[in-house]
Amino acid sequence: MFKFCCVDWEMTIRVTVCLCTFRRPALSNALQSLVNQIIPDGVTMDVVVADNDPHESGRPIVESYAKEGSLPITYVVAHEPGVASARNCSVANARGEWLAFIDDDEEADVDWVQALLKCAEAHQASVVIGPVIACYPSEAPSWIVNGDFFGKRVPASGTQLGTGATCNALVRKDALPDQLCPFSLEFNTTGGEDTEMFSQMVSAGHRIVSCQEARVTETVEPHRLNEDFLLRKARRVGETYARIFISPKGIALQTIDIVRACIQTLVASVISLMLHPLGMEKSMHYKIKAYANLGKLLHMMKRNPIELYKG
CATH class of the missing domain: 1.20.1280 (Monooxygenase)
Incomplete structure (x- = not known):
């Protein structure tokens, strides 16, 4: 039996975008893509940036966007090193009933949030997973570009999935295994904390579906192109x-x-x-x-x- 998404779609829906960062200037592009979002009527959106750098290298970037005032942005420092710790910090500071996850080296299409919410409603899902379109720099080897080794595809929209990844996801907060610390710290240095969390949600009866329309783009960093x-x-x-x-x-x-x-x-x-x-x-x-x-x-x-x- 599945636990269907019990949401009153006639009420105002609040989405918090959870964005973790660690010494990436590309954070600016990610934030700009969130500022550019076309938010549908009846939906409000804010952003939580969890910086895993103790030197707070992301603060000036975040503050420059926060001062514009067009999008509420909360900046927090995740003091414990590790990807799971940073994700937990962003979730703990999120106020929305829906959480959207995107990486700090990605940029969302302008209708990203809208597409995720529409898919969640259409398929009564607790989690929606979208694709990541890889953008390769000019110096990328041709075999990597032609093979698209960094792209992350998803099947046809509405397809039921067995797990997911936080590089492009929408999650109903009250469906999380733990609403403050859903990501296991055992995966802090290895990654894979999102795979474990989403598999736990499936085991608990929650529905995860794909959404091809909710696209984000990742510019692949040169040191990974090998x-x-x-x-x-x-x-x-x-x-x-x-x-x-x-x-x-x-x-x-x-x-x-x-x-x-x-x-x-x-x-x-x-x-x-x-x-x-x-x-x-x-x-x-x-x-x-x-x-x-x-x-x-x-x-x-x-x-x-x-x-x-x-x-």
């Missing part, structure tokens, strides 16, 4: 999957998943090698699959995890 970063991220994805979905199982079911991951690692590696003469684009898709499954195995072997958010 094979090493993609493979580290793929391994971390596999580690997160094993941590959330395999480790809690009994020994028998764990064994089945481990054998499956071994086979998938081997098959994907072989296909990647076979496709290598045809170019990096085709080969890397399978190499990433291999590393994701390798990540599952390494987690089950209790190897040290990839820490994408450390330091």
Whole structure:
């Protein structure tokens, strides 16, 4: 049974955009895209920026927009280092009954919030997940651009999902596992805290759906445009999957998943090698699959995890 979205859509709806930041000048572009939002009648919107930099590097950027007064913006410092801590800080300071999540290196389409709310109402969903369109700088290798390795697609709008990500999401606040600290601090340095939270919500009976119309754009940072970063991220994805979905199982079911991951690692590696003469684009898709499954195995072997958010 699903817990449907019990919202009176005739009443005024308040949306708080939760935006975490850490030493990113691109924060200015994200905020400008929020200022530009076309807010439908009966909806109010404000923004909470949680800065995980103890030196408060984001404060001048936020204050410059707050002074304009066109959009209520609250600036808070998340003193405990880590991505989960920063997200929890933004949620704890949010006043809306709906929370919209976007990253500090992304820009939202002008109808982003409107599209998310419309989809939530149409499908009686507690969570809506939108796509991330990758924008590649001119120096990006052609195989990364052609393979679109940083884009995050979603299926047709209204499709039911098993989990989600906070890079583009709308969440009903009272559906969160914990309305103050919904993200587990165990994922502070690795990431994956959003995957765990959304999977918990699905287990609790909440509906998560996709929305292709609610688009955000991410300009990929140059230091990520390489094979090493993609493979580290793929391994971390596999580690997160094993941590959330395999480790809690009994020994028998764990064994089945481990054998499956071994086979998938081997098959994907072989296909990647076979496709290598045809170019990096085709080969890397399978190499990433291999590393994701390798990540599952390494987690089950209790190897040290990839820490994408450390330091």
